Every structure is written in C-alpha cells, then in structure tokens.
C-alpha cells in the first residue's frame with residue numbers, strides 16, 4: 001500500500017499493491033495491520049456504496065457533526081470520480097482549503113478523509129460506483145452540508161456547476177460562511 005500526502009494534513013491518497021496474473025488482478029483494498037504500519041489509526045464500522053448514473057453527478061459537500069463525526073476511506077468500484085476533501089476545522093491554518101484526487105476503478109487509488117473535513121465528489125463516467133468505509137455510524141440528525149460550488153472554496157470540479165446533477169439537499173446547501181463548523185483544529189503535539 002503506497003501513501004501519498006496531499007496539501008491537507010491527514011488527507012492522504014492510498015494505492016494498494018495489485019497482483020496480476022493471466023486471470024486479471026487481485027489486491028487488498030483495506031488491511032488494518034497495513035494501515036497501522038502506515039501510521040493510520042482510523043478504524044471503520046460502516047461500509048457505504050453509491051451508484052450515480054450520469055457523469056457530472058455531485059454528491060456533497062457533506063459532514064456528520066460530533067459525536068458522530070466520520071472519517072472516510074473512499075474508493076471507486078466502477079467508473080471515475082474527482083474526490084474532494086475540505087478542511088472544516090475552526091482555527092486550522094488550512095480551514096476552507098480543499099484537496100482533490102482522481103479515483104477510478106482503473107487506478108485503484110483511495111482517499112482517506114479524516115473527521116473534521118467536508119467530503120464530496122463529482123462523477124466522471126456513467127454508472128460510477130463509489131464505496132467508502134466510515135469510522136462512525138450514519139446519524140441523520142448529525143448530518144450537515146456546504147454548497148459544493150461555494151465561491152469561497154473555489155473547488156475546480158471540472159464541470160460547469162450549473163450542469164451538476166444534484167440531490168435537492170445538495171442544491172439547497174448553505175455557503176461555508178453561513179455555516180458554523182462543529183469541528184475545532186488542535187495543533188499537533
């Protein structure tokens with residue numbers, strides 16, 4: 001498992017080693033022992049999966065507030081996404097900054113997004129299937145969202161935001177400046 005850091009502390013790209021033979025490929029998509037060896041102590045309790053039929057579908061930017069905050073490990077089973085994390089921790093030197101990674105069934109890359117970050121993605125192929133592990137259980141009452149195309153975030157989704165396929169919830173999401181973050185940044189020891 002290779003680890004590549006991003007511009008956001010704790011948001012990392014993980015690429016599992018694949019084993020090829022005449023039949024195809026095999027890889028371990030997640031291994032707690034390997035994660036610990038990489039210094040990642042996150043453990044997961046819930047697997048999610050979504051399929052989005054149209055390219056240009058945007059899901060996000062979402063979070064769950066404490067005590068139900070979720071770290072996520074995102075990968076693509078079919079198709080391709082631009083996966084995005086936004087630092088949502090009050091006091092963080094990178095508050096409101098974003099980092100993205102292209103995840104696809106082809107490149108096997110995964111994005112680890114710690115609790116305290118907004119998460120969203122845009123699909124870049126038809127019938128894109130996304131699977132992600134969550135470090136806490138779904139808690140509808142703790143859900144929150146921020147507008148994906150908030151000009152203060154300046155995320156380059158690679159699409160015209162006016163053409164995005166959105167849920168009603170995401171279409172009505174507030175701007176970052178209209179949202180009180182429930183997360184606080186803690187300086188590393």
Ligand SMILES: Cc1cn([C@H]2C[C@H](O)[C@@H](COP(=O)(O)OP(=O)(O)O[C@H]3O[C@H](C)C(=O)[C@H](O)[C@H]3O)O2)c(=O)[nH]c1=O
Nearest residue numbers: 048050059060062063072119120121137138139167169
């Ligand atoms: C997230 C979730 C949803 N649901 C139910 C609630 C709704 O009736 C239905 C669709 O939920 P939603 O529209 O929130 O799904 P997405 O827009 O894909 O949201 C997800 O996409 C972004 C990218 C995320 O990171 C979050 O995991 C999550 O917010 O599934 C559940 O039953 N369990 C769950 O864990």
